[in-house]
Amino acid sequence: MHGFPKTMLILGGIITLISVIAVGVGYGSVFSSIADEDDANLKLIWTGTAPTSWDASELESGWVYIYSSTDYGDDVEVTLIGADANNFFVSCETQDSCGAGISKDTGEFVRYLGELEYSTTTQTRLVEFNGTGEIEVYQETLGELEWSMMTAGFGVWGCCCGVLFLIIGAISAAAINDNRPKLVVLQQPVYESGQYVQDSSRINQVQNTAPTIEQEALAYYQNLLHQGHSIETANELTEVYFPNWKK
Structure with a gap:
């Protein structure tokens, strides 16, 4: 969290807490003074x-x-x-x-x-x-009653200021978070037909159409047969380049 929103939130919280205490003390003294009929001023x-x-x-x-x-x-x-x-x-x-x-x-x-x-x-x-x-x-x-009412009044005013600071801090924090730059993750490009492909749909297409090792081994084996090699020789040569080849 940035400095300004954090400062406003902390300041608003402190002011609100102190003001709530002042309101409680003030109104408590008001009721006490009203009950005391001998409060001469x-x-x-x-x-x-x-x-x-x-x-x-x-x-x-x-x-x-x-x-x-x-x-x-x-x-x-x-x-x-x-x-x-x-x-x-x-x-x-x-x-x-x-x-x-x-x-x-x-x-x-x-x-x-x-x-x-x-x-x-x-x-x-x-x-x-x-x-x-x-x-x-x-x-x-000013008697005790008047001072108590003033304390309570300042407490109410302080609560309003504290809540205002909290609102400003919260709005500022939300605005700063919204303005943060978005993190973009780039996919590694795929090399296709002499050029790199960056588009994600094209990458998936190229990756999905790429031949597997088994398919390459089978194509190599069949090519040897077309060249006139025997089945035994074609198997031996295919195993040289594709150790996991089994036919």
Whole structure:
């Protein structure tokens, strides 16, 4: 097998094998993450005590969730300086989701104030907190479920690439085999009537019509008789040239 088809087949097999393993690991982790209801993917990135402000201009793209540890969420008012179509604050009242609970990071009783959404970096993105209370800002990160789904997705993509390489290698190997020169076996020519005969049908014809030794001996014996030799003499002379002659 030539180098290119062999390389494609080996590479395709390796990629397919690794991808199948990735798919198995990824989907296995997905089911495990779904079964685990305590798979939190919020990361505490900033805390402060109102009244205060937070410079969020370095954030690139995404959103953050803002909570207040005061007993009454209405005691803290959030204002975004530099708000535009790509950077804005959405209050919990707008979302109808002003819930409360215990923070896993601080253990404090917190109320949800809203979320800051942003899609580009900007020189001015200042979040002001007016009122009283402890402020906690959380950013959503890729949890185990998301990483598992990404692993499974890359595994599926890798399987497709591996199978494609295998197909290319198989087609290339078949094409190279078809283009190999055919081995032609030439028959030895037969000498007939002062010339060599190469055609296979003529060779068979010449070989089939060639006299046998017995026929040549008989013809020689009969020729001696026509020349006037006796039967005994003809037998003796024929045995000289044809030792196996028996009459």
